Amino acid sequence: MKKMWVAMLAAAAFAVPSVAGAQAYPERAVTIVVPFSAGGPTDTVTRLVAEAMAKDLGQQVLVENVGGAGGTLGAARVAEAEADGYTLLLHHIGMATSATLYRKLPYDPLNAFDYVGLVTEVPMTIVARKDFEPQDFKAFIEHVKANKDQVTVANAGIGAASHLCGMLFMSAIETPLTTVPYQGTGPAMTDLLGGQVDIMCDQTTNTTKQIQGGTVKAYAVTTPERLDVLPDLPTVTEAGLPALEVSVWHGLYAPKGTPPEVVERLSKSLQTALQDENVVARFGELGTTPSPQEDATPQALKAKLETEINRWRPIIEAAGVYAD
Amino acid sequence: MDLLQNLALGFQTASTLWNLLFCFIGVLLGTLIGVLPGIGATATIAMLLPITFQIGDPVGALIMLAGIYYGAQYGGSTTAILINMPGESSSAVTALDGYQMARKGRAGAALATAAIGSFVAGTVATGLVALFAPPLTAIALKFGAAEYFSLMIVGLVSSVALAHGSVVKAIAMVIIGLLLGLVGTDIYSGTPRFTFGIREYADGLNFVALAVGVFGIAEILRNLETDRTREVIVAKVSGLMPTRDELRRMVAPVLRGTALGSALGVLPGGGAILASFASYTLEKRVADNPSEFGQGAIQGVAGPESANNAGAQTSFIPMLTLGIPANPVMALMIGAMIIQGIVPGPNVAAEQPALFWGIIASMWIGNLMLVILNLPLIGLWVKLLTIPYYILFPIIMAFCSIGVYSVNSNVYDLFFVAFAGLAGYVFAKLRCEPAPLLLGFVLGPLLEENLRRAMILSRGDPTTFFTRPISAILLLIALAVLVVVFLPAVRRKREEVFVEEA
Amino acid sequence: MSGYTIDRVNLACGLLFIAVGAVFGYQSVGMELGTALRMGPGYFPLVLSGVLMLLGVVVILQSIRAEGEALGAIAWRGIFLILPAPIFFGLTVRGLGFLPAIFCTALIASFASTRMNPLMAVLISAGVTVFSYLAFIYALGLPFRLVGPWLAF
Numbered sequence: 001m002k003k004m005w006v007a008m009l010a011a012a013a014f015a016v017p018s019v020a021g022a023q024a025y026p027e028r029a030v031t032i033v034v035p036f037s038a039g040g041p042t043d044t045v046t047r048l049v050a051e052a053m054a055k056d057l058g059q060q061v062l063v064e065n066v067g068g069a070g071g072t073l074g075a076a077r078v079a080e081a082e083a084d085g086y087t088l089l090l091h092h093i094g095m096a097t098s099a100t101l102y103r104k105l106p107y108d109p110l111n112a113f114d115y116v117g118l119v120t121e122v123p124m125t126i127v128a129r130k131d132f133e134p135q136d137f138k139a140f141i142e143h144v145k146a147n148k149d150q151v152t153v154a155n156a157g158i159g160a161a162s163h164l165c166g167m168l169f170m171s172a173i174e175t176p177l178t179t180v181p182y183q184g185t186g187p188a189m190t191d192l193l194g195g196q197v198d199i200m201c202d203q204t205t206n207t208t209k210q211i212q213g214g215t216v217k218a219y220a221v222t223t224p225e226r227l228d229v230l231p232d233l234p235t236v237t238e239a240g241l242p243a244l245e246v247s248v249w250h251g252l253y254a255p256k257g258t259p260p261e262v263v264e265r266l267s268k269s270l271q272t273a274l275q276d277e278n279v280v281a282r283f284g285e286l287g288t289t290p291s292p293q294e295d296a297t298p299q300a301l302k303a304k305l306e307t308e309i310n311r312w313r314p315i316i317e318a319a320g321v322y323a324d
Numbered sequence: 325m326d327l328l329q330n331l332a333l334g335f336q337t338a339s340t341l342w343n344l345l346f347c348f349i350g351v352l353l354g355t356l357i358g359v360l361p362g363i364g365a366t367a368t369i370a371m372l373l374p375i376t377f378q379i380g381d382p383v384g385a386l387i388m389l390a391g392i393y394y395g396a397q398y399g400g401s402t403t404a405i406l407i408n409m410p411g412e413s414s415s416a417v418t419a420l421d422g423y424q425m426a427r428k429g430r431a432g433a434a435l436a437t438a439a440i441g442s443f444v445a446g447t448v449a450t451g452l453v454a455l456f457a458p459p460l461t462a463i464a465l466k467f468g469a470a471e472y473f474s475l476m477i478v479g480l481v482s483s484v485a486l487a488h489g490s491v492v493k494a495i496a497m498v499i500i501g502l503l504l505g506l507v508g509t510d511i512y513s514g515t516p517r518f519t520f521g522i523r524e525y526a527d528g529l530n531f532v533a534l535a536v537g538v539f540g541i542a543e544i545l546r547n548l549e550t551d552r553t554r555e556v557i558v559a560k561v562s563g564l565m566p567t568r569d570e571l572r573r574m575v576a577p578v579l580r581g582t583a584l585g586s587a588l589g590v591l592p593g594g595g596a597i598l599a600s601f602a603s604y605t606l607e608k609r610v611a612d613n614p615s616e617f618g619q620g621a622i623q624g625v626a627g628p629e630s631a632n633n634a635g636a637q638t639s640f641i642p643m644l645t646l647g648i649p650a651n652p653v654m655a656l657m658i659g660a661m662i663i664q665g666i667v668p669g670p671n672v673a674a675e676q677p678a679l680f681w682g683i684i685a686s687m688w689i690g691n692l693m694l695v696i697l698n699l700p701l702i703g704l705w706v707k708l709l710t711i712p713y714y715i716l717f718p719i720i721m722a723f724c725s726i727g728v729y730s731v732n733s734n735v736y737d738l739f740f741v742a743f744a745g746l747a748g749y750v751f752a753k754l755r756c757e758p759a760p761l762l763l764g765f766v767l768g769p770l771l772e773e774n775l776r777r778a779m780i781l782s783r784g785d786p787t788t789f790f791t792r793p794i795s796a797i798l799l800l801i802a803l804a805v806l807v808v809v810f811l812p813a814v815r816r817k818r819e820e821v822f823v824e825e826a
Numbered sequence: 827m828s829g830y831t832i833d834r835v836n837l838a839c840g841l842l843f844i845a846v847g848a849v850f851g852y853q854s855v856g857m858e859l860g861t862a863l864r865m866g867p868g869y870f871p872l873v874l875s876g877v878l879m880l881l882g883v884v885v886i887l888q889s890i891r892a893e894g895e896a897l898g899a900i901a902w903r904g905i906f907l908i909l910p911a912p913i914f915f916g917l918t919v920r921g922l923g924f925l926p927a928i929f930c931t932a933l934i935a936s937f938a939s940t941r942m943n944p945l946m947a948v949l950i951s952a953g954v955t956v957f958s959y960l961a962f963i964y965a966l967g968l969p970f971r972l973v974g975p976w977l978a979f
Contacts, residue, residue, distance in 0.1 A: 062967065183773065186650070194465035213671045323514040375966070493885060718950050725916070
């Protein structure tokens with residue numbers, strides 16, 4: 001008699017969660033790990049998306065900042081996390097570039113994660129101190145090439161979007177320039193405003209307001225189409241340098257081995273979140289747009305990551321910069 | 325006229341019932357979380373940030389956030405004074421004399437001094453922000469790498485005065501601090517330095533972990549030495565408020581601290597850090613009786629606390645006028661603004677005058693509330709000191725662990741807390757002081773970064789430090805400080821102090 | 827012994843400075859040094875290490891023929907119970923979960939003082955745990971897992 005009770009209890013204990021777990025994901029709060037500190041552009045993007053996803057999932061979506069080592073610490077944390085759909089990662093382009101920048105990564109960017117979808121692609125802008133002489137992008141390139149020993153390029157540190165774009169720019173115009181690294185975007189932008197350095201290429205999240213305020217001079221935007229917030233700014237392709245097309249794309253990942261139906265649910269939720277009014281409006285103010293529905297899918301993110309790893313490998317290797 | 329109109333708009337915005345309430349809640353929460361040991365301003369704000377997202381109105385949210393900021397800062401000073409546990413670089417200086425005052429039963433006076441000094445500094449600095457934000461920004465932008473390097477030299481040279489023992493040891497501690505500050509990835513080459521292959525240290529060692537370790541935990545260990553023999557470590561509390569004489573003595577330091585803090589706080593990246601250290605040095609230099617410093621001199625609390633708060637206030641300037649964060653706390657503020665739908669930039673003042681001036685007005689209101697809230701609370705904080713120390717240890721250690729871990733969820737930061745505690749204890753046993761070490765730690769990366777950046781920008785020409793006028797002036801100041809420190813007469817005075825202690 | 831004294835504390839201090847300088851200096855040499863005009867990552871720390879070792883020598887020289895206070899008692903019990911507390915928290919917060927980790931952390935630190943008795947220690951640790959839960963998890967919603975996978979069955 002006693003044995004039967006135990007058996008029934010055990011069966012109940014095992015049966016109930018597994019049935020409920022499969023059908024009613026999520027049954028508790030989901031955590032999205034941001035591999036950067038609070039307050040930065042990626043953190044902001046994540047918090048906006050998390051809020052909208054929480055509405056759709058009917059559960060809290062918490063944001064945890066696990067900053068450090070160019071985003072690789074947070075990514076490593078999620079790679080090792082339980083693949084139950086309750087720990088996710090929102091990472092940007094660094095997911096692809098870290099594959100080359102770091103020679104000793106504790107995870108394999110291509111095989112350690114399941115893909116949920118692309119979140120947004122933030123455009124980059126090429127800006128200079130406000131009294132930089134050239135008047136348009138063509139003149140700008142000629143000027144930079146002619147004065148390659150004088151021109152200085154600021155960036156926010158190794159692996160930062162501004163660092164990547166700077167490398168891409170030098171490789172596109174086939175001219176090495178003097179690079180001046182900073183500890184983060186804040187000090188780099190300060191020195192650009194103060195005219196201590198000449199040029200920088202950074203995300204619209206950081207530059208739009210400065211361009212509109214006339215405190216820096218903008219030359220081009222790195223997207224195929226012009227931006228709504230900066231309609232007068234030509235694209236790099238219009239200006240004759242298509243090789244400079246680049247964006248800081250953000251993707252949502254889950255640890256490898258997450259149940260497919262959970263990934264699908266998350267992907268649906270992400271797509272819904274990206275159509276949320278608040279998300280669209282806030283993204284717009286930052287000079288970016290949410291990824292369209294067909295990009296907020298596992299397939300699109302996987303393809304993006306593969307292409308981008310292959311794109312950046314030769315550029316980073318040619319520059320010979322490594323972060324470890 | 326414009327200014328008056330703007331300020332009127334600001335106060336109108338900030339003094340609606342809801343906004344006053346948000347400001348009050350912010351100050352209260354900031355104080356309550358910030359007062360937990362080992363939880364500094366950055367951690368406090370990061371923890372409380374999501375609460376402000378619940379407020380739909382951006383002005384209200386930012387006013388609350390500003391309140392949290394002041395509260396957190398004051399909370400940090402409170403733990404520095406009560407249990408020698410500074411939560412951020414600036415309150416490390418407050419700990420020097422504030423904690424000594426507490427041990428002598430004057431914790432109430434030290435806390436009141438900090439509150440009053442902060443309020444005066446906050447009022448003056450808020451006025452400065454309202455009046456001179458744009459021109460001050462222009463000056464800040466003139467600071468390039470060469471100027472920062474020279475400024476850091478001034479800071480380093482003056483840091484020697486922080487020590488009240490051997491000068492040689494103080495310099496050695498600064499250097500150890502500089503070396504510890506360099507741990508992490510070199511931003512110029514990507515080379516990991518002194519990380520022993522631990523990737524978690526790639527972004528450098530955690531300041532709060534170091535400060536908590538070398539100050540707070542080392543102090544706990546020292547108290548445990550005499551665990552069996554000593555009943556209470558704090559002398560009987562005498563008077564919660566400063567005496568008339570103490571009030572008189574704090575006037576000049578508060579004003580000087582305010583001036584220093586306001587000036588240095590404007591500089592993004594490192595300026596505000598120097599303010600409280602510089603103020604301490606200055607007060608010790610002009611004091612009638614410098615030997616009192618380190619033993620519980622009220623000027624040593626009043627000056628740096630005012631400088632700290634004035635600097636905190638003016639560090640809003642680059643954010644408000646340019647949208648550039650001067651420190652990690654400001655970066656959090658900018659993140660909060662973006663989530664509220666305001667992207668900070670050079671146009672915020674023109675596009676959102678109610679918000680811009682509302683924040684400025686709420687700075688002052690926040691400071692006022694801080695005083696109103698905290699003067700009565702002083703009695704409560706001081707009562708905490710009557711809790712036997714052996715009951716406080718476990719509580720302190722638990723909160724330290726949570727506080728340090730919560731910033732980046734980095735377990736290695738906690739390992740470093742333990743290491744820093746041990747190192748701090750060893751240094752204390754060897755009669756080496758931790759304050760110069762902390763200053764060196766903060767300045768180390770800035771010093772090297774700006775030195776190397778200046779050399780890159782000048783194309784390897786070292787005369788850049790002398791040919792750029794601001795940089796040259798700063799180097800002259802450094803030289804002057806050096807001369808004063810090593811002048812024979814002053815030297816004799818120092819030795820007297822030294823003998824007195826031995 | 828008369829006439830020839832040495833301040834042992836300062837002697838130890840000087841040796842410590844030299845040792846720290848040597849550790850950092852040794853590692854700096856392994857890095858690219860560059861030149862004074864184009865400094866590599868090892869340049870600045872190498873210079874600092876050199877100065878630190880020099881100061882160590884000065885401190886040792888000063889310690890000769892000086893009288894000094896003795897080192898005094900050492901808080902061994904504190905070192906072995908206070909310092910491991912944060913380490914324990916770090917090692918277990920994700921495995922055991924927040925609640926057990928914080929309880930044990932406080933409990934370990936409790937025994938640093940000889941005045942503590944076990945009942946008191948458990949009460950204090952429980953109090954800290956409840957407070958931390960209310961403040962950090964319930965009120966502030968920090969993303970900690972209350973009970974970790976190690977305790978799941």
